[in-house]
Amino acid sequence: MSARRLRRRMVSGLMTGLVAALSFTAVLALVLIVGHLIAKGASSLDGNFFTKNPVPAGESGGGVANAIVGTGIVVGLAGLLGLPVGIGTGLYLAEYGSGRLGWIVRFVADVLNGTPSIVVGIFAWTWLVKPMGHFSALAGSVALAVLMVPMIARTTEEMVRLVPHSLREAALALGYPRWRTSLRIVARTALAGIVTGCLVGVARVAGETAPLLFTALGNLNYSTHINHPMQTLSLQIYTYATGPFEDWHRLAWAAALVLMGLVLMLALAARWAIRQRHGAAR
Amino acid sequence: MTALPHEPMPTPADVATDPQGPTWQVLRGVNRGDRVYRTILTTVAMSLPLFLIILVTQLVVSAWSSIRRFGFHFLWTSVWDPVAEVFGAAPMVFGTIASSLLALLIAVPLALGVAIYLTEFAPKWLRQPVSFLVELLAAIPSVVYGLWGIFVLIPFLRSYVVPPLRAAFGWTPMFSGVFYGNSLLAGSVILAIMIVPYIAAVSREVLLAVPGTQREAALGMGATRWEAVWTAVVPYGRSGLVGAVILGLGRALGETMAVTMLIGNRHDISLSVLQPAYTMAAAIANECSEATTRLYLSALFEVGLLLFVITVLVNAAARLLIWRVARGTAVGSRAL
Numbered sequence: 315m316s317a318r319r320l321r322r323r324m325v326s327g328l329m330t331g332l333v334a335a336l337s338f339t340a341v342l343a344l345v346l347i348v349g350h351l352i353a354k355g356a357s358s359l360d361g362n363f364f365t366k367n368p369v370p371a372g373e374s375g376g377g378v379a380n381a382i383v384g385t386g387i388v389v390g391l392a393g394l395l396g397l398p399v400g401i402g403t404g405l406y407l408a409e410y411g412s413g414r415l416g417w418i419v420r421f422v423a424d425v426l427n428g429t430p431s432i433v434v435g436i437f438a439w440t441w442l443v444k445p446m447g448h449f450s451a452l453a454g455s456v457a458l459a460v461l462m463v464p465m466i467a468r469t470t471e472e473m474v475r476l477v478p479h480s481l482r483e484a485a486l487a488l489g490y491p492r493w494r495t496s497l498r499i500v501a502r503t504a505l506a507g508i509v510t511g512c513l514v515g516v517a518r519v520a521g522e523t524a525p526l527l528f529t530a531l532g533n534l535n536y537s538t539h540i541n542h543p544m545q546t547l548s549l550q551i552y553t554y555a556t557g558p559f560e561d562w563h564r565l566a567w568a569a570a571l572v573l574m575g576l577v578l579m580l581a582l583a584a585r586w587a588i589r590q591r592h593g594a595a596r
Numbered sequence: 597m598t599a600l601p602h603e604p605m606p607t608p609a610d611v612a613t614d615p616q617g618p619t620w621q622v623l624r625g626v627n628r629g630d631r632v633y634r635t636i637l638t639t640v641a642m643s644l645p646l647f648l649i650i651l652v653t654q655l656v657v658s659a660w661s662s663i664r665r666f667g668f669h670f671l672w673t674s675v676w677d678p679v680a681e682v683f684g685a686a687p688m689v690f691g692t693i694a695s696s697l698l699a700l701l702i703a704v705p706l707a708l709g710v711a712i713y714l715t716e717f718a719p720k721w722l723r724q725p726v727s728f729l730v731e732l733l734a735a736i737p738s739v740v741y742g743l744w745g746i747f748v749l750i751p752f753l754r755s756y757v758v759p760p761l762r763a764a765f766g767w768t769p770m771f772s773g774v775f776y777g778n779s780l781l782a783g784s785v786i787l788a789i790m791i792v793p794y795i796a797a798v799s800r801e802v803l804l805a806v807p808g809t810q811r812e813a814a815l816g817m818g819a820t821r822w823e824a825v826w827t828a829v830v831p832y833g834r835s836g837l838v839g840a841v842i843l844g845l846g847r848a849l850g851e852t853m854a855v856t857m858l859i860g861n862r863h864d865i866s867l868s869v870l871q872p873a874y875t876m877a878a879a880i881a882n883e884c885s886e887a888t889t890r891l892y893l894s895a896l897f898e899v900g901l902l903l904f905v906i907t908v909l910v911n912a913a914a915r916l917l918i919w920r921v922a923r924g925t926a927v928g929s930r931a932l
Contacts, residue, residue, distance in 0.1 A: 326820035336709025402640035428911035430850025493633030521737025
């Protein structure tokens with residue numbers, strides 16, 4: 315009896331150790347990736363990197379100024395297009411989404427959330443690039459906006475639903491119309507949560523590459539025309555990482571470090587925004 | 597609120613029987629601002645279903661000439677010859693499924709371990725930071741995973757993983773052939789790392805949704821802590837955990853960039869994990885810009901349509917399972 319008891323306790327201890335080791339492995343993967351990014355990318359982050367454009371293939375030097383600006387434009391424009399639709403849909407789901415129509419919208423948002431981004435990419439290509447006759451940053455932004463909307467809609471809904479009913483009732487009892495209650499009281503209260511959702515949505519698309527392959531395409535020169543092909547950091551990393559030149563690989567690591575830093579900053583900002591509201595308990 | 601002082605306050609019965617009355621209108625929100633507000637929100641929200649309809653229609657229309665030409669042969673023939681205009685997607689379908697399943701094989705124990713450790717065993721102060729760090733894995737862009745895979749993971753596999761694997765299992769078809777780097781194995785390992793945070797996050801929420809009484813009952817009957825977890829907590833959340841795994845599968849199936857950069861992109865079916873393979877998403881990414889003929893493009897769109905249909909089915913199944921455990925909570929919709 316006692317031997318059996320010992321064995322059971324040993325199994326318990328062993329399995330506890332195992333799951334702890336597995337958690338450690340997962341964290342180790344993150345540490346390794348970030349570590350390599352810093353080790354291989356940080357040394358290339360000089361003035362040239364941020365201010366110069368790419369030099370012709372095979373020559374050394376140059377930077378990715380065009381890609382940094384391009385990322386800002388493509389992602390910014392995607393935000394302008396996607397955020398209002400995402401937030402609006404989220405408000406609709408929270409305020410009026412109890413019926414069958416709401417169920418449909420919610421279901422469609424979940425379907426779109428799981429849609430591979432490359433599929434959205436070829437869709438944007440057929441609808442924007444082909445009719446216009448040329449690749450453009452705008453088409454890339456539309457593709458990214460499409461990816462952003464369902465996610466922002468679902469988080470906005472979730473956050474608005476957290477607002478206590480009593481607040482809404484108090485406003486209505488004071489004679490506030492529903493639309494002002496919704497915007498000035500409910501959405502206002504849920505603002506931190508909505509901002510978090512938006513930041514996470516933007517962070518998610520900022521690193522996307524697949525939907526930009528046939529839309530923004532990439533550009534070796536500096537361009538701010540949204541009607542022309544535009545370079546982004548993600549596209550630049552793809553080109554440079556799969557290319558044959560040592561100098562390209564160096565720039566790819568540095569660009570990846572910058573892109574990763576950008577995405578992490580957005581993710582941390584999102585985390586911080588939600589803490590302001592809900593305290594450290596989350 | 598608009599009732600005049602000399603009128604009696606409307607009772608609920610009045611309100612219900614007098615749909616034209618002012619109080620009724622306030623309650624139903626039928627003032628002009630409300631109507632406009634509701635119309636705007638509804639229009640915006642309807643853009644999602646509308647978009648989905650357009651997306652599906654577009655994919656079907658673009659893929660139609662390929663669907664008509666090849667029918668179901670498209671799925672199980674492996675010739676992919678743009679010059680002769682004969683297209684069969686079997687190697688891509690195989691590669692997509694094989695890489696995703698292999699990734700699950702690696703990711704599931706890891707992710708379940710993380711979830712179980714964080715909900716059941718880890719000290720309180722460690723839970724938040726560790727779950728945050730694991731979730732950060734989901735924030736790393738796919739193309740960065742690809743870069744890391746090319747320059748770190750593949751050399752690592754080549755020197756430390758493949759030689760012992762070949763020494764032990766080299767005689768089986770699964771580990772035969774020369775390892776050049778870009779391979780099914782490399783693609784699957786990177787996919788595994790990428791889907792761990794999704795599976796872990798959802799599994800964790802599923803386990804958190806298991807009532808504490810389950811644990812207490814098992815411990816009260818003399819179970820060890822592990823026995824309580826394994827016999828009382830995990831079985832209770834089983835369908836939710838399966839849902840979490842399937843959600844990870846959905847992510848893996850549609851993943852494009854990292855896999856494209858690592859899997860070798862060879863249009864061929866090989867049982868060996870050390871050989872290059874191809875996935876549906878990678879084919880679209882690689883070939884769409886060089887598709888010169890209508891039929892070639894149409895074949896690629898059919899691949900896209902297939903990929904879309906598969907991921908929708910997989911995700912729907914996952915959500916159904918998760919809802920059964922964590923009804924009413926938005927488990928799984930939160931990606932970070």
